[in-house]
Amino acid sequence: MRALTLWNHDLDDACYRARLMASLAGVTLDLRSVDAFPGMEHRGPAMRVLTPMGRLPVLQDGDLVLTQVEPILLHLARTGAKGGAFLPSDGQVHARMEDWLAFHARDMGAASAAREAALFGGDPCVHAPAAREGLRVLEDHMAAQGLRGQGFVAGAAASVADVALFPAFALSRDWNLDHDGFPALRQWARRVRRLTGFVTMPGIPDYH
Amino acid sequence: MSAPAVPPGWTAVALARDIDAGTSAGVVLGGAEIVVWRDTGGRVHAWEDRCPHRGMKLSFGFVRGDRIACLYHGWEYDGTATCRYIPAHPDLAVPASIRVERYRAAEASGLIWVAAEGTGGAPPEVAGLVALRSLFVDAAAGDALARLAAEGFPGLGPVSGVEQGLFLRFTQGGTAFAVACHAVGPGACALHVLVAGAADAALIPATAAFRRAVEGAA
Numbered sequence: 001m002r003a004l005t006l007w008n009h010d011l012d013d014a015c016y017r018a019r020l021m022a023s024l025a026g027v028t029l030d031l032r033s034v035d036a037f038p039g040m041e042h043r044g045p046a047m048r049v050l051t052p053m054g055r056l057p058v059l060q061d062g063d064l065v066l067t068q069v070e071p072i073l074l075h076l077a078r079t080g081a082k083g084g085a086f087l088p089s090d091g092q093v094h095a096r097m098e099d100w101l102a103f104h105a106r107d108m109g110a111a112s113a114a115r116e117a118a119l120f121g122g123d124p125c126v127h128a129p130a131a132r133e134g135l136r137v138l139e140d141h142m143a144a145q146g147l148r149g150q151g152f153v154a155g156a157a158a159s160v161a162d163v164a165l166f167p168a169f170a171l172s173r174d175w176n177l178d179h180d181g182f183p184a185l186r187q188w189a190r191r192v193r194r195l196t197g198f199v200t201m202p203g204i205p206d207y208h
Numbered sequence: 209m210s211a212p213a214v215p216p217g218w219t220a221v222a223l224a225r226d227i228d229a230g231t232s233a234g235v236v237l238g239g240a241e242i243v244v245w246r247d248t249g250g251r252v253h254a255w256e257d258r259c260p261h262r263g264m265k266l267s268f269g270f271v272r273g274d275r276i277a278c279l280y281h282g283w284e285y286d287g288t289a290t291c292r293y294i295p296a297h298p299d300l301a302v303p304a305s306i307r308v309e310r311y312r313a314a315e316a317s318g319l320i321w322v323a324a325e326g327t328g329g330a331p332p333e334v335a336g337l338v339a340l341r342s343l344f345v346d347a348a349a350g351d352a353l354a355r356l357a358a359e360g361f362p363g364l365g366p367v368s369g370v371e372q373g374l375f376l377r378f379t380q381g382g383t384a385f386a387v388a389c390h391a392v393g394p395g396a397c398a399l400h401v402l403v404a405g406a407a408d409a410a411l412i413p414a415t416a417a418f419r420r421a422v423e424g425a426a
């Protein structure tokens with residue numbers, strides 16, 4: 001099977017999303033390591049040719065170059081032999097997945113920003129309130145999903161939306177947000193961890 | 209500096225269904241940090257959330273059978289909170305003096321309750337109620353309960369039949385609620401919401417709206 005190329009930094013949570021999706025979907029990645037921290041290589045002129053906004057990860061599949069994480073996840077799910085399971089066939093469930101992917105893109109960026117500030121320099125407090133509010137909205141949603149007997153964000157099965165959103169919660173302790181106040185997200189995170197092909201990254205302990 | 213104490217008398221700290229067998233969770237009760245965990249047989253334990261080795265939170269650890277293991281160096285504690293295994297010294301007979309402080313833990317009314325050691329009796333069992341959710345709110349427990357008693361959850365209609373006790377009970381829009389509350393700290397609490405009949409997902413937005421309302425007023 002052909003390998004797709006991922007420009008990757010192991011400690012970057014967006015890159016982890018792509019690695020996790022690839023592993024779950026059964027896609028082999030050719031990883032190219034980018035010295036994002038401390039080297040800031042992703043903002044340098046060579047990488048800007050690939051990713052004009054200086055964003056990671058970058059996925060290359062032949063002539064196709066993707067620089068936004070949500071489309072990267074969707075493309076990996078469509079490409080991998082096991083990826084179809086993460087793309088709901090029911091129209092309503094699929095629409096809900098897209099809605100939560102848009103929520104991820106618009107509203108959960110604060111969690112990545114808070115984490116980046118906490119780990120690599122900056123003030124996490126600038127981003128932490130918005131990030132916490134986003135996770136509380138997701139907690140409310142998953143509390144309701146649980147009562148409907150639906151274990152995942154879009155429905156009864158895991159979708160690309162779960163892969164996008166999981167790291168925001170799983171890595172929140174990096175920016176000092178404990179999991180105590182998020183009982184529905186704790187249970188959801190356990191379900192995600194049990195998916196076949198699940199992989200961790202530094203900051204997400206390897207157990208359960 | 210000594211850690212805040214777990215109060216005598218029973219306090220609900222979580223929904224029973226929110227802590228699965230073989231998992232752990234951190235709970236803060238009036239500033240006291242507690243690990244609540246279930247062994248793989250389903251029994252609930254509540255201890256101080258602090259590993260005697262280097263102070264790591266045990267709630268970050270993982271459950272193996274009837275023991276919980278610390279995330280840092282893997283020290284394992286059995287159901288009596290006594291250390292039984294130290295991975296760095298696998299042949300060592302671990303001194304029985306290495307123990308975690310234990311509290312009482314019990315299940316009733318679909319909730320997990322904790323109390324200081326020495327607390328007698330059992331927490332209250334109320335019939336006919338099912339757990340809806342735990343709602344964490346940035347407001348003092350007294351303020352949250354007072355507002356709930358006065359106005360209920362936004363959008364569900366007028367409140368009637370208010371009774372205050374270990375549960376705040378009231379009826380709203382034909383639904384009977386019972387709410388147990390634990391103070392997390394001076395300005396934060398958790399409301400453990402039970403409802404009569406069936407737990408309907410359609411009630412969740414009203415609980416979230418309550419959180420926004422009470423935090424907006426704080």
Ligand code: FES
Nearest residue numbers: 259261262278281
């Ligand atoms: S801190 Fe718990 S085993 Fe070392």
